[in-house]
Amino acid sequence: QSGETFDTKTSQEYAKISGAQTAAIVNVMGSAISMMVDNVIMQGSGPEICVVSTKAALAQTFIMLRVALELGMMKGCLTQDVYQKHQEDLELFPELVQQILNEQSGFVRNIARDTSHVEHWLFLGCDIYYPVAMESALKMKEVTYQHAEGMPAGFLKHGTLSMVEKALHSLFFVPPMGQKVLHDRTLIAMEQVKARGGTVIGIIFQGDERALAACDQVVELPEMNLLCAPLAQMIMAQMFAYYAALDLGRNIDKPRNLAKSVTVG
Structure with missing residues (x-):
């Protein structure tokens, strides 16, 4: 920027x-x-x-x-x-952002407080939700100093499933049900983690009963334009990292070892 x-x-x-x-x-x-x-x-x-x-x-x-x-x-x-x-x-997106901040900040804060002690995280999403997962994992690393890895949800079965246990928390960015192919692929990955005893947190959309059943903890967003969905989830993940860092007593505005612009090679 x-x-x-x-x-x-x-x-x-x-x-x-x-x-x-x-x-x-x-x-x-x-x-x-x-x-x-x-x-x-x-x-x-x-x-x-x-x-x-x-x-x-x-x-x-x-x-x-x-x-x-x-x-x-x-x-x-x-x-x-x-x-x-x-x-x-x-x-209308700015109004939607204000709405979800008003309605969901408390839920996000409570989940962040419950899990701020967790040292290892997976952030997972399919297709366009994969870069959202990567960006969100980066925010988690930057402000909490805890390990977080963003990856495509489908990559779990290529090796990462071996790491799954209760202590490893997985945060999934679940697409709206209107994106059926991406939604189903994400749910399969969530259910794989759940079946192996992993802890699953989901940022989902209201009315998604299958996703709700696969989650240990959940943030539910209102229905919205499919183009806006990943942006809204990104905001929730930023808030999640913020509240986790706050609970850990981190310097959120000035994390250690980081600068606003990297001016050297």
Whole structure:
């Protein structure tokens, strides 16, 4: 979000030398990367004081979603009606965020307090929910100093199932039931962990009885646009890491050994 990170600037320089057209989503106006690229989108999130990126990470993901919708419309992959419906739902997303924070923060806090002592975590999701799992595991590591690994839910059976026991907690990002293929794949992985005595926490959507039955603890979100679902789950995972770190007495705004922008190679 700073536009000053060394690795990102180096990648940008390499792209320019190779003759590529470049663009950037940046939060800081006048930053190095904003001046280097051919096209820039200023995300306008406001200053992010905390070393750990939360609102900037969410805003950049949201902007990429908007870009994808525009490209889908330009290429004829979306009808006008579908495009318009998605745009309307995205415009309402800030209100939805406020709603789920008001309704779910207490549940998230209680689960985080109950499990803050857990030293090893798996964060799991399928398809588009996999990067949500990775981002959420990173937040957990950054602010709690505990081991957390993000991976595709389907990878469990390729070796990681051998680690499953009650002390290893698995947090699953369960898609809405409208995404049937992804939902079923995620539920299979959850049930595999549950059958082997593992502890399962799920961020699910209301009305999902099968997911509810597979979880030891659960955060239930209201129904929403499928494009908004992973973003809402990301926010819940950020809150989970925050409350766990708070219970552990960590310095949440300034975790040890970290800097806001990495300016050396």
